[in-house]
């Protein structure tokens with residue numbers, strides 16, 4: 001079956017397993033033999049997560065036809081428009097939103113047991129059902145959800161690899177079938193983007209990633225697929241990822257958001273394809289920030305602007321407490337400024353701002369990414385909670401919802 005046709009049938013496949021489905025007796029009997037495997041990426045639903053889930057589900061479905069494999073994008077459907085580079089790449093390959101399955105398409109209940117394959121992450125609420133993992137993040141072995149994985153779960157976790165798509169590519173080439181130029185093209189594009197086109201300064205790529213891209217390119221050439229040159233492809237994807245022209249400012253904030261969760265707090269971290277210093281000058285920014293941070297004491301914004309002219313990168317950080325918790329904000333600010341692994345080299349912007357009582361700093365160490373910054377913030381939040389522990393007045397302060405008076 002062709003890849004695109006496989007995707008169009010995924011919804012029908014899934015619906016056969018729905019608890020409320022009007023399945024026939026004959027089908028019920030078949031279901032006892034067949035098993036549904038949900039292949040799902042991480043909640044950021046970046047290109048790596050989306051493409052890894054879609055392509056691995058196809059590869060396995062073709063190889064194990066006695067079972068069903070359904071790829072699921074780990075975001076609600078309404079957030080798909082935020083994943084602009086995913087939309088760009090899939091549209092280019094003739095894959096429309098209507099063909100895709102999202103987290104909110106999954107039922108609360110299935111008939112029979114369902115297996116899960118995790119790609120591009122290994123900590124999941126679905127842990128007890130996970131059969132296999134393909135991931136390239138450092139193992140979070142202490143995480144309670146990691147400990148819930150069945151012993152039999154096959155774990156291919158290779159933190160040295162730049163892209164999970166490389167691991168999927170290894171599965172793809174492990175057998176003769178299936179062969180699909182669309183799959184090869186999608187995997188290649190993902191690896192090129194994840195490794196920053198094998199940039200020596202970004203140091204994201206490994207020899208395995210490069211070898212995989214070369215192997216995919218050889219196959220694409222043999223199948224007479226016209227190849228866009230890597231640099232051109234990379235620039236196209238970066239531009240698509242940064243294309244916020246069709247989004248509202250609240251959507252821009254939600255576009256690439258991660259949540260830092262501690263025992264008592266949830267702090268959203270927005271990654272934005274513009275500098276925060278520029279974002280806060282836009283009309284409507286205040287309203288968007290209020291909507292975005294409505295449930296949290298603190299919100300963090302990480303800006304990264306890539307010049308379309310010369311590719312030069314600028315980064316900055318913004319911290320805002322809508323609840324007016326200036327001490328908490330200061331605690332996180334100090335942690336970031338004092339961070340040594342790696343030093344973020346945070347300094348004031350040339351022109352400062354006190355937008356919504358927040359704090360805005362330029363990040364001069366351009367190599368430090370959200371992956372480095374998030375643990376520092378989490379540590380600071382936990383230290384702060386410990387300092388202002390239970391039995392102390394601030395506990396009530398925590399529980400108090402910020403009064404925002406949204407218009």
Ligand SMILES: [Mn+2]
Pocket residue numbers: 048049120136162163164
């Ligand atoms: Mn990844």
